[in-house]
Amino acid sequence: xxxxxxxxxxxxxxxxxxxxxxxxxxxxxxxxxxxxxxxxxxxxxxxxxxxxxxxxxxxxxxxxxxxxxxxxxxxxxxxxxxxxxxxxxxxxxxxxxxxxxxxxxxxxxxxxxxxxxxxxxxxxxxxxxxxxxxxxxxxxxxxxxxxxxxxxxxxxxxxxxxxxxxxxxxxxxxxxxxxxxxxxxxxxxxxxxxxxxxxxxxxxxxxxxxxxxxxxxxxxxxxxxxxxxxxxxxxxxxxxxxxxxxxxxxxxxxxxxxxxxxxxxxxxxxxxxx
Numbered sequence: 573x574x575x576x577x578x579x580x581x582x583x584x585x586x587x588x589x590x591x592x593x594x595x596x597x598x599x600x601x602x603x604x605x606x607x608x609x610x611x612x613x614x615x616x617x618x619x620x621x622x623x624x625x626x627x628x629x630x631x632x633x634x635x636x637x638x639x640x641x642x643x644x645x646x647x648x649x650x651x652x653x654x655x656x657x658x659x660x661x662x663x664x665x666x667x668x669x670x671x672x673x674x675x676x677x678x679x680x681x682x683x684x685x686x687x688x689x690x691x692x693x694x695x696x697x698x699x700x701x702x703x704x705x706x707x708x709x710x711x712x713x714x715x716x717x718x719x720x721x722x723x724x725x726x727x728x729x730x731x732x733x734x735x736x737x738x739x740x741x742x743x744x745x746x747x748x749x750x751x752x753x754x755x756x757x758x759x760x761x762x763x764x765x766x767x768x769x770x771x772x773x774x775x776x777x778x779x780x781x782x783x784x785x786x787x788x789x790x791x792x793x794x795x796x797x798x799x800x801x802x803x804x805x806x807x808x809x810x811x812x813x814x815x816x817x818x819x820x821x822x823x824x825x826x827x828x829x830x831x832x833x834x835x836x837x838x839x840x841x842x843x844x845x846x
Contacts, residue, residue, distance in 0.1 A: 733759065
């Protein structure tokens with residue numbers, strides 16, 4: 573009886589070792605993230621006031637396919653929060669409506685954020701533990717900020733951009749990894765309110781007219797959109813990782829009146845590898 577038992581145990585150990593080894597080379601990853609989003613914006617087309625926005629929670633879904641020398645990343649994030657003037661916050665107005673009667677109402681704008689990004693990267697050099705591994709490639713990104721009351725008008729800043737990407741990974745231990753990623757748009761479509769703030773059309777809907785009349789093609793000479801990402805991940809098992817990511821973005825565009833905005837987010841990330 574002993575030889576068969578030894579054979580079964582040996583086969584079991586071999587399978588466990590192989591499964592463990594294969595767990596380090598899973599090519600696909602699905603992730604879920606929860607975090608916060610902050611925005612500081614001065615859009616002179618909408619208001620002379622600087623606005624500050626917050627979103628909690630910011631929810632993200634990711635998919636990544638990794639091969640020996642390339643990777644494909646898809647990321648979708650979104651959430652809802654508030655945005656108000658930095659100096660005044662949410663404001664309450666009181667209006668007389670008759671003898672000894674008043675009506676009070678508060679202006680506190682709801683804000684929605686949406687971001688969809690896809691990129692393709694190629695490895696530069698070979699992968700080595702304890703050394704920096706660099707990836708280069710390109711990214712396509714659709715990003716929208718919407719608020720229902722900025723300067724008493726609906727406010728939209730929508731960008732669809734193409735950007736080169738540089739990313740560096742540093743695995744300082746077998747289960748610990750740091751990531752730094754930088755990209756800057758070189759070509760994009762930006763949608764904002766036109767000079768009069770009110771698009772007019774006898775053929776299109778209000779939303780259709782807004783985007784048709786307010787969308788411009790721009791290069792890096794006018795549209796400045798730069799993104800920086802720093803992340804840490806820990807492989808708690810062959811199939812699961814936990815980590816955290818910080819992202820920051822700067823946006824600037826001159827027309828019809830200048831807009832400048834800085835956004836940042838911090839998220840906790842969980843990933844499943846398969």
